[in-house]
Amino acid sequence: MKCNMNFESWGRFPKVAHIGELVPHTIRKVGEYLDSTEPPVLPRGLGRSYGDSCLNEGGYLLSTRHLNKFLGFNPDSGIVRCESGVSLDELLQVFVPKGWFLPVTPGTKYVTIGGAIANDIHGKNHHKAGTFCNHVVCFELERSDGSRILCSRDNNHDWFRATAGGLGLTGVLLWADIVLKPVHGPYIDMESIKFENLNEFSRISAESAEGFEYTVSWLDCLRDADKIRGIFMRGNHSEKTSEKDSDMLHSQPGFASFPFDAPSVLLSNPTIKLFNFLYYNKQRGKSLKSRVHYDPFFYPLDKVAHWNRMYGTRGFLQWQCVVPPADDNKAIKMILEKITENKLGSFLVVLKEFGDTEAQGMLSFPIAGTTLALDFPNTGQRLFDILDELDKLVIEFGGRIYPAKDARMAGSTFQKAFPLLDNFRKYIDPKFSSSFYRRVGRHDLLSGGD
Amino acid sequence: MAGINKIAVFGACSTIAYETLKLFAKDGAAFYLCDRDEDELKRLSGDLSVRGAGDVGYSVFNALDERSISEAVENILSKHPDLDGLFIAYGTLPDQKRCETDIREMNKAFTINFTSTASILTQMADHFVKQKHGTIAVISSVAGDRGRESNYVYGSVKSALTAFTSGLRQRLCKAGVHVLTIKPGMVDTPMTADFKKGILFSQPDVIGKGIYNAILKKKNIVYLPWFWRWIMFIIRNIPERIFKKITL
Numbered sequence: 268m269k270c271n272m273n274f275e276s277w278g279r280f281p282k283v284a285h286i287g288e289l290v291p292h293t294i295r296k297v298g299e300y301l302d303s304t305e306p307p308v309l310p311r312g313l314g315r316s317y318g319d320s321c322l323n324e325g326g327y328l329l330s331t332r333h334l335n336k337f338l339g340f341n342p343d344s345g346i347v348r349c350e351s352g353v354s355l356d357e358l359l360q361v362f363v364p365k366g367w368f369l370p371v372t373p374g375t376k377y378v379t380i381g382g383a384i385a386n387d388i389h390g391k392n393h394h395k396a397g398t399f400c401n402h403v404v405c406f407e408l409e410r411s412d413g414s415r416i417l418c419s420r421d422n423n424h425d426w427f428r429a430t431a432g433g434l435g436l437t438g439v440l441l442w443a444d445i446v447l448k449p450v451h452g453p454y455i456d457m458e459s460i461k462f463e464n465l466n467e468f469s470r471i472s473a474e475s476a477e478g479f480e481y482t483v484s485w486l487d488c489l490r491d492a493d494k495i496r497g498i499f500m501r502g503n504h505s506e507k508t509s510e511k512d513s514d515m516l517h518s519q520p521g522f523a524s525f526p527f528d529a530p531s532v533l534l535s536n537p538t539i540k541l542f543n544f545l546y547y548n549k550q551r552g553k554s555l556k557s558r559v560h561y562d563p564f565f566y567p568l569d570k571v572a573h574w575n576r577m578y579g580t581r582g583f584l585q586w587q588c589v590v591p592p593a594d595d596n597k598a599i600k601m602i603l604e605k606i607t608e609n610k611l612g613s614f615l616v617v618l619k620e621f622g623d624t625e626a627q628g629m630l631s632f633p634i635a636g637t638t639l640a641l642d643f644p645n646t647g648q649r650l651f652d653i654l655d656e657l658d659k660l661v662i663e664f665g666g667r668i669y670p671a672k673d674a675r676m677a678g679s680t681f682q683k684a685f686p687l688l689d690n691f692r693k694y695i696d697p698k699f700s701s702s703f704y705r706r707v708g709r710h711d712l713l714s715g716g717d
Numbered sequence: 718m719a720g721i722n723k724i725a726v727f728g729a730c731s732t733i734a735y736e737t738l739k740l741f742a743k744d745g746a747a748f749y750l751c752d753r754d755e756d757e758l759k760r761l762s763g764d765l766s767v768r769g770a771g772d773v774g775y776s777v778f779n780a781l782d783e784r785s786i787s788e789a790v791e792n793i794l795s796k797h798p799d800l801d802g803l804f805i806a807y808g809t810l811p812d813q814k815r816c817e818t819d820i821r822e823m824n825k826a827f828t829i830n831f832t833s834t835a836s837i838l839t840q841m842a843d844h845f846v847k848q849k850h851g852t853i854a855v856i857s858s859v860a861g862d863r864g865r866e867s868n869y870v871y872g873s874v875k876s877a878l879t880a881f882t883s884g885l886r887q888r889l890c891k892a893g894v895h896v897l898t899i900k901p902g903m904v905d906t907p908m909t910a911d912f913k914k915g916i917l918f919s920q921p922d923v924i925g926k927g928i929y930n931a932i933l934k935k936k937n938i939v940y941l942p943w944f945w946r947w948i949m950f951i952i953r954n955i956p957e958r959i960f961k962k963i964t965l
Contacts, residue, residue, distance in 0.1 A: 292732070292907045293757055333732070333907075336760050337767035347767070361768055 274328060277575055278317035279582030280645050280674050283324035283702060292333035297439050300329060301411040307700035308411070310435045312352060312379030316386065317585040318674030319702035320434050326700065329439060331381050337361065338442055345447040346404060351381030351440040356517075359561075364515040367447040368504065368561070370402035374617075376517070376566050381440045386671040387432035387631040389621070389638075391481035391502075391565070397624030398633055400431035406443035411698035415441070429694035432628025434670060436695045436704060452509040453516075455481070455564045457502035460554040461547070465495055465596045465603075472620045475501045481564075486616035487543040488603055488641070489536060495603055496547060497618065505558055517562035524572035528580045534644050536612040578644045584674055586654055587640035589621060589633060590666035598664040599637055602657055606641070609653050613641040629687040632669045640672070651675055670703060678712035720933045721802030721852050722771075725749045725793040727778065727837060728807020730757045732906040733856065736925025737804070738765055747771035749793045749800075751778040752807070780807060780833040781825070790840045801851040802932075803841055805834055808856065810908050816870040823870055830874040835881055842885065845894040853889070854897040854932055855882050859940065861900070862949045865965040886937060898938045899928055902945040917948075 273284055289300045289308070301308065307326035314321050322328075331352035338348040345367060349358070355369060356376040362368070373388045382388075387400045396402070405419035408430055416438070418427035430437045462468045468484060475482050479501040486497040509515050568574050575583070590598040599618070606613070616639070623635040643650055658668060658680045667684035668676050682688055692710060724741060728734055729750035738748065742765040750773065752758050758775040765773050774796055778789040793800060811826035834855065845851045860868055861875030879898055886896035903909060903918045912918075919942055927941040940946040952965070 290907075290910065293754065294760065295756065336764035338760070338763045340767045349767075 274311070274314065274322065275582075276318055276321050276674070277315045278585060278645075278672075278674060279575055279578070279580070280584065281319055281322070281702070282582075283319070283322050285323060286325065286327055289327050289329040290333060291329070294334070294441060297329070297334070297409055297441070298413055301409065301439065301698065302413065304698075306411075306698040308698050309701045310351075310381060310385075310439050310699075312382040313354060313377050315375055315378050315382065317672040318670075319706060320386075320670050320673070320704075321382075322702040323700065324702045324705075331379060331439075334381075334441065345449060346444050347447055348442055348444050349380055350442045351379060351384075351406075353380050354378065355380075355383065360516055362447060363450070363453050363561075366449055366451070368450040370446055370448050371396055371399045372565055374566065375569055377569065380443055380445065381435070384431060384440060384443060385433060385435045387626055387628045387633075388671070389633045391483045391619065393624075393633060394476050394482065394620060394622035395480055397622065398432075398626045398628075398631055400627045400631070401624060402446045403431070403627075404444040404446060406430070407441045408438040409441050410438040411696050426694060428627055428629050429691055430628070432626065432631035433691065433694070434630065434701060434703065436699050436701065438696045438699070450504045451506045453514055453561050454505035454507050454509075454558050455502040455561055456505045456556070456558050457481075457500060457564060458554060458556045459550055460499045460501075461496070461550065462499055463496050464493065465600060468497065468499060468618065469596060469620075471499045475499070476620070476622070479503055482619065484618040485546070486603075486618050487547055488606055488616045489540050489543060489610075489612050491607060497616075498547065498550065502559075502564060507558065514560070517560070517566070525574050525576040527576065529577050530579060534578060534612075534614055536610060539612040539614050542614065578642075581645040583645055584643050584650065584654070585640060585672040586643065586657065587638060587669040587672045588657070588661040588666050589636050589638040589669075590661060590664045591634065591636040593636075593664065596637065598660065598666065599639055601660055602639060605653070605657060605660070611641075611643055611650070611653060613643055615642045616640070629691040630670065630685055632667065632671070634667070636666065640669075670707075673703070673707075676707060678707040678709075681707040682712070720744065720929075721746065723747045723749075723797045723800045724802035724804055725751070725797070725800055725841075726804045726806060727751045727780075727789070727834075728805065728856075729775070730754065730761055731806050731808075732921040733901065733904060733924050733928070734804065734806035735761065735764075736921045737806070737928045738770075738925075739768055740925065740929040742766075742768040742770035745769055745771055746802070747797070748773045748775075749796060750775040751789045751793075753777065753779060780829045783833075783836065786833060786836050787840065790837065794841075794844055799848070800844065801848070803837075803845075803851070803853045805837060805853075805855045808858075808908075810868075811870050813868045813870055826870050827874055827877075830871070831877045831881075834878060838881065838885060842889065845889060846892045849893045852895045852897065852932055852935070853882075853885070854899060854928065856899045856901065856928075857882065859900045859902050859945045859949050863953050863960075867965060895935050897931055897936055899931065899941065900938065900945065900949075901941045902948070 291297045308329055309323035311321050311328040312331050334350040334352035336350050340347045372390045383399045387398045389398045408416045416423055416426050481502045484497050484499045619638050621633050626633050730752040755777050762773040762775050776792050779785045808830050816823040857878045858875040860872040861879045864872045882898040901924050904924050905918050924941045931939040
């Protein structure tokens with residue numbers, strides 16, 4: 268099954284051409300394709316990575332969309348065995364009515380289990396639960412030489428660590444065992460608290476870490492750096508059970524879909540300022556408690572299908588870093604200063620304290636510290652230059668940039684921040700590669716190219 | 718449940734069948750699955766069990782082998798003497814150009830897509846008549862509504878299937894048994910993998926949902942998605958003297 272098609276990542280930048288897509292609809296076909304296809308190949312789930320880690324210019328993408336079966340579930344242990352193409356959306360639909368929830372979830376439910384493992388994703392409960400792969404018991408990997416490797420903490424642990432966060436480069440993930448989390452119902456008891464500066468953010472974050480499973484903050488960053496304000500959101504699964512069956516499920520986006528590529532003026536600084544003003548002032552009081560469904564709490568943007576079209580055809584860049592804990596949030600302050608100095612407006616700014624649970628993967632992104640994520644419309648070279656400067660700051664402070672969201676960092680930025688990369692390379696499947704890996708991961712990049 | 722509780726499925730591993738069975742599994746239905754590949758049957762049965770299905774059994778069957786069909790029918794009825802659902806969802810898309818010169822290929826297309834299906838329906842009909850209730854759902858195609866230059870072999874097998882199910886519906890109606898003829902348009906499945914996907918292509922989950930609803934609502938003939946009813950209405954009504962001159 269081969270056809271010439273172009274594929275985009277969620278940020279719609281860069282735009283690259285592929286030779287084709289391989290779509291195995293049986294497990295046997297995975298091996299047949301790997302055997303018969305000329306490299307490079309890269310597995311791909313729902314393509315929600317923002318940059319080029321889900322792209323493979325000049326090569327093949329192997330879609331896992333038909334590897335979408337549940338293989339078993341043990342209600343005593345809460346362990347579900349499912350194939351790599353099962354989406355979190357599907358998993359929630361099947362398991363929330365049975366009283367189970369994802370152990371870790373990102374800000375969209377439209378990612379696959381394979382993608383969740385390959386990026387060792389994190390969520391609002393990182394300070395309590397660590398990353399996704401902390402809840403993966405084992406998985407099976409298919410390699411292009413026809414071998415299959417069963418990976419767990421007891422068996423082939425090195426392969427487990429290479430594949431967790433390994434960006435799909437170690438082989439095709441066939442299935443995985445994941446420990447689900449028991450919940451009473453679909454609701455979250457949440458509280459939003461306004462804060463006026465970063466010190467206040469840190470204070471609320473510290474006092475919320477123990478008693479709240481989920482914490483995250485939204486920032487208004489188009490103000491002077493010393494006047495950064497935002498809303499801190501914290502929540503726990505509610506003990507309230509569902510009143511009616513329909514409440515168990517989340518709705519599908521259906522009618523709300525961003526219908527066209529927006530003109531670039533839509534997300535210019537004045538409109539972002541206006542949005543931020545309205546969003547901040549929507550909540551009158553200092554703090555507000557409410558009970559909400561998990562869907563708007565975790566996945567507010569999923570309501571609008573194709574929201575990435577909001578940024579027009581040139582796409583957008585997401586930039587997410589993590590920096591180790593430091594007195595007075597020095598690094599985060601300097602980064603935000605640089606952003607306001609350069610008048611870079613960002614529609615979505617997210618700030619969160621990671622916990623110190625160690626991630627499993629050699630290339631897992633999270634480390635203890637503070638993570639900051641921003642979206643920028645792709646305005647070209649000037650933006651790239653400023654982001655390079657931000658990268659430099661992050662590296663100076665001992666932090667790193669999130670590969671799943673990156674489309675532009677320098678090879679040196681990546682390689683300095685991920686010291687286990689040398690070890691990781693041994694586990695890459697010889698037929699596998701990605702645009703991201705060729706751009707920043709190859710060992711010859713630091714010494715000046717081929 | 719108002720629908721069906723014990724369902725035998727031929728071509729269970731097809732994408733459209735899977736999307737339909739998922740919904741019946743959620744309602745707790747029991748299944749007996751038949752398809753070509755044992756590994757895939759095992760994979761599917763695990764999935765349906767996790768989704769909430771009752772008992773799930775399966776056996777391998779080959780539409781080109783009359784004995785294999787009889788065995789499958791026997792297995793199904795001995796396991797589920799009170800079977801109340803039969804869903805036939807397999808089929809191939811023959812290579813029209815090849816069928817124009819290769820008679821064997823053409824005959825094979827008829828055996829897989831029509832003769833074997835008619836054989837299953839005939840062998841199972843008796844059970845439903847005696848039981849006096851149940852639902853039989855068969856996937857035909859919009860292609861059966863009028864033979865076209867680009868795929869009239871496929872069109873004519875599906876046309877035969879539509880006519881067969883129409884007659885069967887009349888016969889079984891008197892015994893209180895319902896027959897549903899399903900006519901999907903173009904669907905994005907492995908069968909159409911080599912096609913360029915235009916605006917008329919539908920996703921299999923949409924078709925699966927449509928089949929599920931049509932079974933529950935006891936529809937007789939359903940076009941999926943709905944707009945194909947009107948497209949085919951137009952195509953059927955083009956006068957033959959004009960139709961023969963155009964390429965479709």
